[in-house]
Amino acid sequence: MSHYMLEMNEISKEFTGVKALSNVNFKVEKGEIHCLIGENGAGKSTLMKVLSGVYPYGSYEGDIVFEGKVQQFNKINDSVKAGIAIIYQELALFPDLTVYENIFAGNEVKRGSLIDWSKTIIEAKKMLEKVKLNVNPETLVKELGVGKRQLVEIAKALSKDVKLLILDEPTAALNEDDSENLLELLRSLKKQGITCIMISHKLKEVISIADKATVIRDGQTICTLDASKGEISESIIIKNMVGREINDIYPKRPKKEFGEKVLELRNWSAYDSQLGREVVKDVSLDVKKGEIIGIAGLMGSGRTELALSIFGNAKHYRLQGDLAVNGMSTSFRHTSDAIKAGIAYVTEDRKGDGLFLLQDIKNNITSANLTGIASKGIINDNEEIKIADEYKDSLYIKASSIEQEVGNLSGGNQQKVSLAKWLFVGPKLLILDEPTRGIDVGAKFEIYSVMNELINEGLSIIMISSELGEVLGMSDRVYVMAEGEIKGELSIEEANQEKIMQLATQ
Template identity: 85%
Template sequence: MSKYILEMNQISKHFSGVKALSDVNFKVEKGEIHCLIGENGAGKSTLMKVLSGVHPYGTYEGDIVFEGAVQQFNKISDSVKAGIGIIYQELALFPDLSVYENIFAGNEVKRGGIIDWNQTIVQAKKMLEKVKLDVNPDTLIKDLGVGKQQLVEIAKALSKDVKLLILDEPTAALNEDDSENLLELLGELKRQGITCIMISHKLKEVISIADKATVLRDGQTICTLDAAKGEIQESIIIKNMVGREIDDIYPKREKKKAGEKILELSNWSCYDPQLGRQVIKDVNLHVKKGEIVGLAGLMGSGRTELALSIFGNAKSYKLHGDLVLNGTSTTLKHTSDAIKAGIAYVTEDRKGDGLFLIQDIKSNISAANLKGISRKGVINDNEEIKIAENYKNSLTIKASSLEQMTGNLSGGNQQKVSLGKWLFVGPKLLILDEPTRGIDVGAKFEIYTVMNKLIEAGMSIVMISSELGEVLGMSDRVYVMAQGEIKGEMKVEEANQEKIMQLATQ
């Protein structure tokens, strides 16, 4: 029998014409901890979804060989039956059910079709011992901390006789103690003979725990590093992660000296009462007139949270620290206050919380500034059409008419409508959250060109982006965030992909 428990050979996967994975090879030896590393969108999650049967057999090309046999997983339960357990970043637990109910949810201990609760509790205790979690199985999930919830998830996977355990960024939401605890447990499971695949952005963890590490980039396998050969080092990993060519698709802009500070945050901290944790920690940041500030970092590093906390505290965090706008300390209590103060925020999720998809283009463009097209609360339809027409032309929104529903537009055109809506507000500071996510190259270029025009007109832009090329190509200055903190600040001339990635993966 081969030494590999899992071999994924030549895996390719398309999403409506876009290649997400191309000829990926991924081999995992029995009993090792194998880390899967890559930027956002490199294809890690897609690969794991192919493996676990979320993308069923036949929707991808290539072979999955698990324990020496070619597998054809048609649904998730097939992979579970084969002994593959996957734990996602967002935990799939029922908060109002007890620990033991959760461990055996979907896999109930039955006798004659009726659940044997006593046996369930006995078995649950065994599983909890295995993951070294010392809680009463009667405890409700919602009364446990995130770290312990994670352990319950692992116990749940173990209860299904898992041979290969996959963890998707298991420590992303954990504090340091809980993270350490979890990594220790993984070591323990390894001794028990369970193979682990871990997706992680924290390179320190990877270095401390991994036997092997495979780097993915743009849907391709770049390399597999071996700890035994001393290859798992920060510099080597980062070099392989960021090796992407930067195309010269960024329109040139004459660099001018930036003006006075229009926004300054000092010791800015945000506590999210819903998540029950600190999302932003002690951030110091400023934006000057006429510059593009890049806010780099990986997903979940707190960039969006930071933007929303500036934009009228849109998520109702508990705020600490000082926000200074144009030299005066200010409190913005509502998004409308922020808009009045000249701040606009173009969301990363235009379909979710950006656009009114069932409304037409013109109502979307006017939505944030209805005052600008109305008198005494009565809307002037003609004025609205005129203004919407202007933005349609200047942003080259391609649509049959201004009365087309935004839900029917392409991603790029939707993004332009979203941008038009905020330009109509006439902001001094424009926060763009992932402005080019999911749109084609042509539309990207057009959006960059608009950004440059705005800067020349004296606006300031904060650009949140996961694309390093975009950050380096468009910004004047770059902040790098990780775990809710600013990990570094640099002028774009001093920045490069390795530097940013190193700070972002701390």
């Protein structure tokens, strides 16, 4: 009898003629934490959707063997009944319901035909204790931060007697403390006999937590690495993920003199009337031509609010202070004013705010600059195709064609489409908010290379990032924010992780 809890044998899956998975083999032992890694578009999420019944039996080739039995999952409920639970990067919670209602949604505790709410609350408390979340179960989910919502989602899975827990990029939207808490919880669940599969692009996390790691590339199994044999290291993982060695993920660019100031803020503040407080307080900063400015800080420090206040004040904050573009004092009443002034903003929420997921690549790339492909108010379809093809090639967007629906692309390729959309506007200053969140090391390297090319062409970049390695690896200067304020400015020569964290926690 096999000692594997899960065996996925010779799994193949096609989408309209494109082979997403080709004879993939994936095996997981009971009680281990097994990381599934690979570049965006490699097939990781597709494989897990096959396993969980999102892609039903008959829509793929190959066999799923779980606890020694061949399975035929026709829907998600079938895999749930078998003891498999999957938690996606976009959490599936009801924000206006309580924690206990969310934990037992679809799995209600009943007395006869009626829901027993008292027992539901008692059982919810037990689940919250298991995930080490100290909140009142009657709290509305919308009142919780992202890290706590993630734990509620796991508690929901545990309430269904889960045997195999699958987490798809569970720490992508978490800060470092919440991420470490989550990893510690997974170690605790392992001791309780729960097996975990974790998809992650954060190699340090993989190295920290994985018993084994399987690498998938271009829809095929490349290898399975074993931590007990010393095989799980950054260099080995990267080489197998991308098929080549990347010795330095942050491509170097020669030192140079920067040009004139393209943006200057003086005593800049933003008041959010909905929250009833200032979200940006007395900020002064500048960005020079050909320079990458890094803005570091913990989640909630005001980084995104600062970007939105600059980019035409999309949130309608009450603004105070001075903003100058190319030495000229100005103000923007709308995002279109900022775009006309040469400022573009690539949002951190590419799915919610950055892209039209149901439209194709071509339409998304041209959506912010339709006048660039129109003559006398009529869109030139041939010009649109030409522009989209050029950006698809120059940004290495992996897709069957420019007519592929953006919602079907991997996270990294969606990010490249979002970047292409704003590059087509022809900006002088590009604000990148978490430019590589949730994308793999190969795609990160490509985006960093594009950033360097843009800088060499005279563009300026403000880069907001929660990854300190990214801030240190790509910035020329670093501003550190906390509680809406600039707590310090560091040259890249003097900046290090300790100094940034010291300023960020003031």
